[in-house]
Amino acid sequence: MQMHSFQPTDLEYFIEICRLGSISQAAIHLGVSQPALSKAIRRLEQIAGARLLDRTARGISPTEMGCILVQRASLILHELDATRSVLQEMSGVRTGSVSMGVPPTLNHGFIPDVVELAVQQRPKLHFRVSEGLFQSLLPQLQLGKLDFIISSPTSLEALATDLQCEPLGSNLFVACVGANHPLTQLNNISDESLQQYGWVLVPPPGVLRDQLDHLFRQRGLQPLEPQVETSSTMLSKALITRQNLIGFLPLEVFAAEEQAGIIQRLDVPWLHWRRELALVLRRSRALTPAAEYMVNLIRHQAAARLERPAQPH
Template sequence: MSSQIKMHQLRAFVAVSRQGSIRAASRFLSLSQPALTKSIKELEDSLGAQLFIRRRQGVTLTECGEIFFKRASLILEELRVAQEDIAQRLGTHSGQVNLGVGASIARTIMPIVIDRFHREFPEVKVRIAEGQLVSMIPELRQGELDFTINTYYQSAYDNELLYEKLMDKEYRVVCRRGHPMEKARSIKELLHCDWTMPTPRGSYYKLLSEMFSEMEAEPIISVVCETFMSCTSLLAKTDFLSVLSVDIINDPLLGQSLVALDLDLPLPKATFHLIQRKDSTLSPMAAHLAQLFRLYCR
């Protein structure tokens, strides 16, 4: 390496990687394009490696760039958390907490927790990402999420993440009110129906798929809904079936249009965990928010 890597070079590199072009990163950082280009060139010279391939539509990372991005983005996130940690320990209640939640948590416990947290610490910004754990692994790895409240399924990430069990949720087969199969009592009666589910790579739905397969009564999932809104809209307005948590079905807004089937064999419960990186320490504000989730989940 010809010179020491500087923080402004890391910030420039991460911004260009995330924004996809020098122009977009320039607007994001409020810096000139020549200044950004110079920082990237200096960084590449220091590393002795090309980090970007320049294209007409923008830039893409090289193989070296991909490897360096994972480290660089984590360094910047850790620095941000460290700065906020010191400020918070000195009594400044500011900074940002980045949180991930599963759909059923987002519709039930999350609003109560966030409202209380915001009333206690109105200066702290909160970013909430919604989805299954599998979609949040990259952000957890790179420090862009402090923690997530989600279901867990044994995987290759076990050596990287900490899992703290919070609660179990009951799940049921769900349909619209007035569905022709509303009185069905077994999964096998429903195999001819149209089904929608989130991605089967997700923790709970992977477990569910395995259970259906063992029963030799696995529904054919013809539509995959990646968002809760698209799933519930499809259920409410068509004859599609799905599997959702009972507390979502009991929601006053959804309960008027959706019903849970009373099947002879109950579905497995979904276990929700507080999940974070093993090598990370939560800032005081993130730790306080995590504690509120523990309180309301139990």
């Protein structure tokens, strides 16, 4: 009986074909010939004993078995990269790659500073940073595309069997407006006046909107219906300064603008929230030496820079 084998590049080719939905486009993107890609697919289909791709007028898409292969291939390729990093670390090269998912609010100070410190200590370290909220980052963590996440999962999300959530600390969210906003002229800001102006907030679902809705309900007010919903802090700050919208952001996100007198926080004693941040890992997968180094660096920096995590009751 003839034994069939494949190369890791066959898996890379297969993933790229599925992503682009076209062998010709994948060939251009990968810089290889179309016959080479076709041969790779044939090798994989011979091993599987089944068709992995469906060809239609709209393009190419994976079959049910092909979808399973895409997920497994992503994990296999990530483990190969992890093994390469381990060998390089053991040989003293002190290189490797780290893939992490972080919320937009940490990309204004904390993450850039941590990456800068890491590069000073390990100049050959390579980083891939994905920005997003927990719901968008979790699938990438589960597929092995991310080594870890820094986020704020809800209590239910944190109970997922394969997740390990480690408290890192918290940051303070407050309402803020542009320097020329009418609310800056008031000595006492009434509850009703907060609902007279437009808001820019992160979209639901998520712990931030849940907490903000809870704060308003506690005051006997209806939850906000924002004029703009976005997870981009850069866009939020632009709309706060240019369109006189009210935002709800961590202090560190608009610290530079506050110092420059462009954005200022609103003095509303009840309108604030401390967001607990957690380091989210997969229990079933060990960290590479490079990722473990970065996790330890983040732990150390979080202890020095973030508010201490809330103690469990």
